[in-house]
Each structure stands twice: as C-alpha cells, then as structure tokens.
Amino acid sequence: MKNKINAVFLGIVWLIMAAGLCRAVLCPKEMSSEENRYANRLTRPTLSSFFDGSFQDGVEAALSDQALGSGMARSGCNLVSSGINEALLSGLYAANQDRYIRIGEGLSSFGGYLVYDTRELKKMAPGLDRGAGEINAFAASHPDVPVYAYYIEKDTDINFETGEKPGLYGYLAERLALPPANVSAFRIDSFEDYAGRFFRTDHHWDYRGSYQGYREVLELLDGGIPLEPVGEVTLDRPLSGSKAIESGGKGVRTEDFTAYRFEYPPMSVTVNGSAAGDYGAQEAWINGSADGELSYGSFYGGDFGEVVFDTGSGGENLLVLGESHDNAIIKLLAANFGRTYSVDLRYYEVQTGRKFSLGEYVEANGIDKVLFIGSIGFYTSDDLILED
Amino acid sequence: MLFSSMTFLVFFMPLCTGAYFLCKNRNWRNAVLLVFSMLFYAWGEPRNIVLIVAAAFAAWLGGLCMERFPRLKKPVFIATVGLLTANLVVFKYLNFLTGTAEALTGLDFGLKEIALPIGISFYTFQILSYVIDLYRGEISLQKNPFMLLLYVSLFPQLIAGPIVRYKTVETELTVRSESLSDAAAGCRRFIVGLAKKVLIANRVALAAEIIYSSNGGEYGTLMYWLASLAYTMQIYYDFSGYSDMAIGLGRIFGFHFPENFDYPxxxxxxxxxxxxxxxxxxxxxxxxxxxxxGGSRTTRLKWVRNILVVWGLTGLWHGADWNFIIWGLYFAALLLAEKLVYGGLLRRLPKAVGWIYTFFAVNLSWVIFNLTDPARLLRALGMMFTYHPTDLAGAIMADTSIVNSLLWLAPALLFAFPVARKLKERLRPPEAALNLGCLLLLLLSVAFIVSSSFNPFIYFRF
Structure with missing residues (x-):
C-alpha cells in the first residue's frame, strides 16, 4: 500500500514537471493573456546562443510562460500579494497623496495614480541626440516633405513632489533641425495637468488627454477642422491598466474607463497589408458587445507594424511614425486626410517582413506630411532608425 | 542552473529522471547521470566545463601515479594537491590578491578580471578529499576516470554542496539501490528544500536588499536591525533549502549525502x-x-594559531574579500573566547541567555558577511549601533514591497526552530498526508517561481 501511495505521488510530481515541458514543446501558447503580451516560446539553440547564455535565458523565460497554469499562478500570486499590500497600506496611501509611494521597480503611487519615475536628462540625452539625428537626417535629405514632431510629456517628464522638470522636451526641441512651427508638445506642468489627462493605472493618456493631443497635432499639421465628440461614455467594465499589471495589481488596482464617442467618416482599414474591418473596437466596447479583456489597446487599437486608413477623400497623405500613444488618435487624424499611414517601427519589420526605409516609404506611398509622435520612450528608442 | 528555476524543474528533472529510470543497467544509469551533470554545469558555464573536467582528470591521474609509483607517492600527492589548490587560487583569489597588491604598491599589474567558475570551491574541496584520503590509504583508487568525474560533477551537490567526500559515496557510485520509498522520501525532501528557498528565502531577501541598497536616510536603526534579521533568515533558508534539495535529489538516485544543517x-x-x-x-x-x-592536542599557542588559520581559511573559502576574512576571524575570536573565557559561564546560565548571545553574535556576523563594500558595511554597523529614528511611513513609502517581505519573517523565524520536526513526531502523519502536503508545497513554489523574477542564490558564488 505504502509503495502504491509513493508511486502515485512520484507519478504526479513527474507529470506536473513534464507537463510544462510538453506544453512548451508541443503546443505553446501565443499570448500571455494575464500580462497582455506575447508569450515567450522555445527557440532553436545555436552554438553562439548557448555559449553566450541567451538560449538558456530564453528557455527559462519560455518555460515560465508556457508551464501549465503559469498565467493563473502568476495572477493568483500577484493578486494575493498586491491585495495584502493594498489592505495593509490603504491608510498610508490615503494620507500621503502628495508623495511618491514606491510600489515596484521604477513605479510609484502618487495622488491615487500609478506613476513612473522621472527620467534624468543626462541619462536620456544620448538617446535624444540619436533620435533627433535620425529625424534631422531625413528632413535634410527630403526638403520637399514637411516633417513634424510632437512630443508627449507624461509622468516621466516631471517630478510631481517638487514640480521640477528635467527638460527632456526642451532638449529635444533644441536639437531638432525643423522649422519651430513644426515642433510642438503635449505639456504637463503639474500633477493636476497629468491627472486630468492620463489613466490612473495605465501608462497612456486617457480620452481627454488623447483628444487634446489630437486637436494639437491637427493644428500642428494644419489639418483642418477637428472631429467633435458626440458623447461621453463610461464602460461598465473597469480597467486594470498596464501599470496595474506591471505592479502585480491586476484586478486589485482598477479604474473606470471613460471615452468620447465619435462619428467617424467611412474609411477602409488595412493592417500589415491585410484588410481589416476596423482599427480598435470603440463602438463594440461602448455598446457592450466586445469580447476579451478591456485595455487601452483593445479599445483604441493595438500596436501594429503598419496600419493604413483610406477615407477616399483624395486629401493629403499623412505618415505617422509613433508608438502606442498615437493609437488613440490615428483614427481621428485619418478623418482629416486622404490616406493615413501609421507605422510602428518596433513591429514593422517583424510583422510585415519588409525592411523599413523612410525615404522609400514616403516615395512609394505619395506621403505629403510626416509626423513623429511619442513620449520619451519613442524619441530615445533604438528602433527609431529611419534608413537601413 | 538553479534548482529553483523552471529550467531545472520543468526541463531538466523530467528528462533526467525519465532517462535514468528507463535504464536498467547500473553503468547506463551512471552514464545518464554523468551526461546530465555535464549538461547541468554547462548550462550556466559552458566554457568552464573544461576546468572541472581537467581538475577531475588531474586528480584521477595523480591517484593513479600514487598507486603505480609508491616511491613517488608523496611528491605526486603534493603536486596534485598543489595543482588543484593553484586552480582554485587563480580562479577565485587572483583578482583579490592582485587588487590588494595594487592597492598596497600603487602599481597596475594590468591583469584582466577573472570570472569565478560556479561551484569551484565546492568541487575543489571534494576532489581534494579524494586525493588526500587516497594518500592516507583511507579509500581505494578509482581507476575509471568517468566514475571519478561522476563523483566530482554529480549535479545534486555540484554547485552548492553538501561537500560530499569520496569515501561517503565510494560504494554507492557502483553499488546502490533505488527504491520507491527512497525516491518518495528524496522527492519530499527536495520539495521542502524548494519551498524553503522559494517561499521564504526569496521573500525575506527582498527586505534586506531594499534596505541595504538604499542610499537615502529613510531607514533608521530599527530597519537596519530588521534587515540583518531578514538576511539571517535568508541565508539559512537559502542554503539549507539548497542542501535539502541536494540531499533529496541524491536520495532519488540512490545516494545518501551527509546532512549539512541541523537547526543552527x-x-x-x-x-x-x-x-x-x-x-x-x-x-x-x-x-x-x-x-x-595539531588540532587542540598541542600547546595553547599553537592551538590558537590553528583556530586562527582554520577560521581565516573558512572566511576566505566563502569569498575573496576582506569582509570574509574578517567574518572568519570574528568567529575565531568568539570560539576562542568561549573556550578560554566564558564558555563555562555560558553553560551555567539559563539556555535563553546563551541563545540570545549566540543569535546576536551570528546575526551580526551575517552583516559582515553580506556587505562586501566596506563603506556600506560601516554604514550598516553604524546605523545598528547608534540610534537613528525610523520614519516608518517614510520607510514604507520608499518601497512598499518591504511590507510583504517583512511579513515573511514570522514564518521564517518559526520554522527556523524544529517546529515542523516536532509536529511530525507528535502527529505521525500517514505517508499519503505527507505526500499531499508536499504536492501543495510544490504547486505553491512553482507559482511563486513563475510570478517572481527575484531569485537570488547566495552560495552560487562560492
């Protein structure tokens, strides 16, 4: 009897262990739904990847993501941990709304908002120099194509406790060799500015911030009359945004998701070369028919290498080079242009299978205006390479 | 590769145990263990596998020569021990020695930093035990180099011990029996070790990490004492957990390694x-x-010298830095004081007094052990022994994850005493209940591993 009990025990332990390996090898999952990102998968080893350790790191990451129940385990642990944290410290949070309360690596709570650390100019300067250099080089070699830059200030651009700003935008603007009228920013000069325009639990701007950004960008581009919202809706599902997930507080740290409703003109949408019904699912979320998890991306539209909007109006063609902040406004911008091309350099090559060359892209698509839009992460990104 | 990694649990273990128990022949089973042990080591240190193989080969060759050429036994023995020790000195201590020499002379020797091969202290000591015991005639020659390599590289005890002497496993290398009850007991021991490491050591480690890495003044005396306590718990659960896992794994494969911790x-x-x-x-x-x-059976002066030498070396074994030497000599001083000054008094006093004294002394030793940067060490000691008030709210706001970490100190303290052992003795739970409890612990540990990227391992660097 004792032997049987032990045999069953050893069998179960072995199966628990082997199941993770089988899942990772035989039927790996595509997405880590709990963290709203692509799940790591096993890759083929090479001699160099084995010797530099990157293969081993990849295996560990893949097995952590692919092990059966790993997502649930991760969510459960984080939920308990952040639940205890919130329960024990709710008084502390309430009494110290005007101070940074650190809850994770680079992430704090301030005034009921999850905020990132303020970036230091000396650390960001090399990246900004490189980004500005790329933009300047393109502008210099294509004087016939107007180039615009819109910088989005956010929590990384100001210390809310002291009100001090590291001057990241000013530094970038000084280095951009573009006409001053072609450079502008979404300014955050106080916590009040920030709180009225960004999500509490997500790193993106909210409906008011993104709409303000849209209007400012349109003015920068001299793009005509902006669309006006026809209503304001608060969804019946709460949002646990990217920062909540990052802090391990998914489901614990939540907020209402409010959005403006717009009447968009008819337009076709192409994502990475394939026709798509729409970009994002704003109407579906508003009328309650959307499936899946509510997020900034699932509402406004996700990050894709290339999205093309065509209103068929025969107006100017706009190219938007940016990151996820522009997801909330590219459909709005598209209403004011003939064709609007949105390229996310982080994904373009991987998702379309094509190398990106801005000069060739502009020429091939008859681009009339090029807009760079993003926050500090975009302008300092290693992906901001415009020519091979 | 860490035992507490998904790679080990989900990739290495099922493949290794599957292959091992599919083989019926002892030689094939040993071959499986050798191949997987090589893979285990190469996973973290592909290049340094040459080093461990060479060290094992040197010991094998030295042993062979001692046996074949009795007249040259002593010189061969000295040469082999010298070679193995030199290997350890070069890879572990050369950076430290040249750094110290450069600091003293102001010269720049231009030596490149040498990366420390994982587990070199452990496997060197194991190989030395083979060579010394062979020289003393306490064991017989291992003629098969692969068998000696298997002993040296056997993955359960390869990178963090226990330091298994050759004579402990001499017989089991060739003649051992695996049984269901041994495998189940080994598996349970492994899971308990994993839980100690993942559920307690990794949790309390965060508090020490946060406080010691802080440059601001948000943490006062109370927090520095808590940090030292957290580290005291971390190092115990970390290392004893790893030893439990090693002993458990050994038992699954039919080996019986010595115990390494007994509720210190x-x-x-x-x-x-x-x-x-x-x-x-x-x-x-x-x-x-x-x-x-000469041990203690010598003159008092030589005995003191012996204590100082042994503890200086013990400190150095733990790391090539001054703080480790100070840590070793600190214990030498305490041991000498107990022997020469107040040992008798300690025995007569209530046990609680002895416990408080010992815990305080050990707790303090871990502060010296932990902080290799002299400035940080002095700062920590200064904060502990001169009163600085703690703004508790400010300290928590500096990093709220410290709260969860400190909560784990309660179970850490509780299970540092033989509570579990006494409960087990009193309740005598059936095998099925033990197995079920271990299964739950395993699932919980895996959940913590996949949900956390913080998985340090202190003894990895030795």
Whole structure:
C-alpha cells in the first residue's frame, strides 16, 4: 500500500514537471493573456546562443510562460500579494497623496495614480541626440516633405513632489533641425495637468488627454477642422491598466474607463497589408458587445507594424511614425486626410517582413506630411532608425 | 542552473529522471547521470566545463601515479594537491590578491578580471578529499576516470554542496539501490528544500536588499536591525533549502549525502552553532586542516594559531574579500573566547541567555558577511549601533514591497526552530498526508517561481 501511495505521488510530481515541458514543446501558447503580451516560446539553440547564455535565458523565460497554469499562478500570486499590500497600506496611501509611494521597480503611487519615475536628462540625452539625428537626417535629405514632431510629456517628464522638470522636451526641441512651427508638445506642468489627462493605472493618456493631443497635432499639421465628440461614455467594465499589471495589481488596482464617442467618416482599414474591418473596437466596447479583456489597446487599437486608413477623400497623405500613444488618435487624424499611414517601427519589420526605409516609404506611398509622435520612450528608442 | 528555476524543474528533472529510470543497467544509469551533470554545469558555464573536467582528470591521474609509483607517492600527492589548490587560487583569489597588491604598491599589474567558475570551491574541496584520503590509504583508487568525474560533477551537490567526500559515496557510485520509498522520501525532501528557498528565502531577501541598497536616510536603526534579521533568515533558508534539495535529489538516485544543517539557530553557543551550520564544510576543515595542524592536542599557542588559520581559511573559502576574512576571524575570536573565557559561564546560565548571545553574535556576523563594500558595511554597523529614528511611513513609502517581505519573517523565524520536526513526531502523519502536503508545497513554489523574477542564490558564488 505504502509503495502504491509513493508511486502515485512520484507519478504526479513527474507529470506536473513534464507537463510544462510538453506544453512548451508541443503546443505553446501565443499570448500571455494575464500580462497582455506575447508569450515567450522555445527557440532553436545555436552554438553562439548557448555559449553566450541567451538560449538558456530564453528557455527559462519560455518555460515560465508556457508551464501549465503559469498565467493563473502568476495572477493568483500577484493578486494575493498586491491585495495584502493594498489592505495593509490603504491608510498610508490615503494620507500621503502628495508623495511618491514606491510600489515596484521604477513605479510609484502618487495622488491615487500609478506613476513612473522621472527620467534624468543626462541619462536620456544620448538617446535624444540619436533620435533627433535620425529625424534631422531625413528632413535634410527630403526638403520637399514637411516633417513634424510632437512630443508627449507624461509622468516621466516631471517630478510631481517638487514640480521640477528635467527638460527632456526642451532638449529635444533644441536639437531638432525643423522649422519651430513644426515642433510642438503635449505639456504637463503639474500633477493636476497629468491627472486630468492620463489613466490612473495605465501608462497612456486617457480620452481627454488623447483628444487634446489630437486637436494639437491637427493644428500642428494644419489639418483642418477637428472631429467633435458626440458623447461621453463610461464602460461598465473597469480597467486594470498596464501599470496595474506591471505592479502585480491586476484586478486589485482598477479604474473606470471613460471615452468620447465619435462619428467617424467611412474609411477602409488595412493592417500589415491585410484588410481589416476596423482599427480598435470603440463602438463594440461602448455598446457592450466586445469580447476579451478591456485595455487601452483593445479599445483604441493595438500596436501594429503598419496600419493604413483610406477615407477616399483624395486629401493629403499623412505618415505617422509613433508608438502606442498615437493609437488613440490615428483614427481621428485619418478623418482629416486622404490616406493615413501609421507605422510602428518596433513591429514593422517583424510583422510585415519588409525592411523599413523612410525615404522609400514616403516615395512609394505619395506621403505629403510626416509626423513623429511619442513620449520619451519613442524619441530615445533604438528602433527609431529611419534608413537601413 | 538553479534548482529553483523552471529550467531545472520543468526541463531538466523530467528528462533526467525519465532517462535514468528507463535504464536498467547500473553503468547506463551512471552514464545518464554523468551526461546530465555535464549538461547541468554547462548550462550556466559552458566554457568552464573544461576546468572541472581537467581538475577531475588531474586528480584521477595523480591517484593513479600514487598507486603505480609508491616511491613517488608523496611528491605526486603534493603536486596534485598543489595543482588543484593553484586552480582554485587563480580562479577565485587572483583578482583579490592582485587588487590588494595594487592597492598596497600603487602599481597596475594590468591583469584582466577573472570570472569565478560556479561551484569551484565546492568541487575543489571534494576532489581534494579524494586525493588526500587516497594518500592516507583511507579509500581505494578509482581507476575509471568517468566514475571519478561522476563523483566530482554529480549535479545534486555540484554547485552548492553538501561537500560530499569520496569515501561517503565510494560504494554507492557502483553499488546502490533505488527504491520507491527512497525516491518518495528524496522527492519530499527536495520539495521542502524548494519551498524553503522559494517561499521564504526569496521573500525575506527582498527586505534586506531594499534596505541595504538604499542610499537615502529613510531607514533608521530599527530597519537596519530588521534587515540583518531578514538576511539571517535568508541565508539559512537559502542554503539549507539548497542542501535539502541536494540531499533529496541524491536520495532519488540512490545516494545518501551527509546532512549539512541541523537547526543552527537553536544553538546556545557559537561552538554549537558551528556544529549545526554547514556541517560538511566544518568537518572538512576539521579533518583536512585543523587536525593535521595539531588540532587542540598541542600547546595553547599553537592551538590558537590553528583556530586562527582554520577560521581565516573558512572566511576566505566563502569569498575573496576582506569582509570574509574578517567574518572568519570574528568567529575565531568568539570560539576562542568561549573556550578560554566564558564558555563555562555560558553553560551555567539559563539556555535563553546563551541563545540570545549566540543569535546576536551570528546575526551580526551575517552583516559582515553580506556587505562586501566596506563603506556600506560601516554604514550598516553604524546605523545598528547608534540610534537613528525610523520614519516608518517614510520607510514604507520608499518601497512598499518591504511590507510583504517583512511579513515573511514570522514564518521564517518559526520554522527556523524544529517546529515542523516536532509536529511530525507528535502527529505521525500517514505517508499519503505527507505526500499531499508536499504536492501543495510544490504547486505553491512553482507559482511563486513563475510570478517572481527575484531569485537570488547566495552560495552560487562560492
């Protein structure tokens, strides 16, 4: 009897262990739904990847993501941990709304908002120099194509406790060799500015911030009359945004998701070369028919290498080079242009299978205006390479 | 590769145990263990696998020569021990030695930083035990180099011990029996070790990490004492958990490794503490350094010298830095004081007094052990021994994750005492209940591993 009990025990332990390996090898999952990102998968080893350790790191990451129940385990642990944290410290949070309360690596709570650390100019300067250099080089070699830059200030651009700003935008603007009228920013000069325009639990701007950004960008581009919202809706599902997930507080740290409703003109949408019904699912979320998890991306539209909007109006063609902040406004911008091309350099090559060359892209698509839009992460990104 | 990694649990273990138990022949089983042990080591240190193989080969060749050429036994023995020790000195201590020499002379020797090969201290001591015991005639020659390599590289004890002497496993390398009850007991021991490491050591580690890495003044005296306590718990659960896992894994494959920890924090004197902490290392130093130097059966002056030598070396074994030497000599001083000054008094006093004294002394030792940067060490000691008030709210706001980490100190303290063992003795739970409890612990540990990227391992660097 004792032997049987032990045999069953050893069998179960072995199966628990082997199941993770089988899942990772035989039927790996595509997405880590709990963290709203692509799940790591096993890759083929090479001699160099084995010797530099990157293969081993990849295996560990893949097995952590692919092990059966790993997502649930991760969510459960984080939920308990952040639940205890919130329960024990709710008084502390309430009494110290005007101070940074650190809850994770680079992430704090301030005034009921999850905020990132303020970036230091000396650390960001090399990246900004490189980004500005790329933009300047393109502008210099294509004087016939107007180039615009819109910088989005956010929590990384100001210390809310002291009100001090590291001057990241000013530094970038000084280095951009573009006409001053072609450079502008979404300014955050106080916590009040920030709180009225960004999500509490997500790193993106909210409906008011993104709409303000849209209007400012349109003015920068001299793009005509902006669309006006026809209503304001608060969804019946709460949002646990990217920062909540990052802090391990998914489901614990939540907020209402409010959005403006717009009447968009008819337009076709192409994502990475394939026709798509729409970009994002704003109407579906508003009328309650959307499936899946509510997020900034699932509402406004996700990050894709290339999205093309065509209103068929025969107006100017706009190219938007940016990151996820522009997801909330590219459909709005598209209403004011003939064709609007949105390229996310982080994904373009991987998702379309094509190398990106801005000069060739502009020429091939008859681009009339090029807009760079993003926050500090975009302008300092290693992906901001415009020519091979 | 760490035992507490998904790679080990989900990739390495099912493949290794599957292949091992599919083989019926002892030689094939040993071959499986050797191949997987090589893979285990190469996973973290592909290049340094040459080093471990070369060290094992040198010991094998040295042993062979000692046997074949009896007249040259002593010179061959000295040469082999010298070679193996030199290997350890070069890879572990050369950076430290040149750094110290450069600091003293102001010269720049231009030597490149040498990366420390994982587990070199452990496997060198194991190989030395083979060579020394062979020289002493306490074991017989291992003629098969692969068998000696298997002993040296056997993955359960390869990178963090226990320091298994050759004579402990000499017979089991060729003649051992695996059984269901042994495998189940080994598996349970492994899971308990994993839980100690993942559920407690990794949790409390965060508090020490946060406080010691802080440059601001948000943490006062209270927090520095808590940090030292957190580290005291971390190092115990980290290392004893790893030893449990090693012993458990060995048992699954039919090996019986020596115990390495016996509830050291119940000790009522520092002498007792070192009988319960890292037992395999203490015995190694006792048998191969302390006793050959004359041990305690010599003049008082030489005995003091022997203590100082052994503890200086013990400190150095733990790391090539001054703080480790100071840490070793600190224990030498305490042990000498217990022997010469207040040992008798300690025995007469209530046990609680002895416990408080020992815990305080050991706790302080871990502060010296932990902080290799002298400035940080002095700052920590200064904060502990001169009163600085703690703004508790400010301290928590500096990093709220410290709260969850400190909560884990309660179970850490509780299970540092033989509570679980006494409960088990009193309740005598059936095998099925033990297995079920271990299954739950395994699932919980895996959940913590996949949900956390913080998985440090202190003894990895030795």
């Amino acid at each position: 924090y119940v000790s009522t004197s520092v002498t007792e503490f070192w009988r319960r902490w890292h037992i395999s290392l203490s015995r190694w130093f006792r048998d191969y350094i302390y006793i050959p130097l």
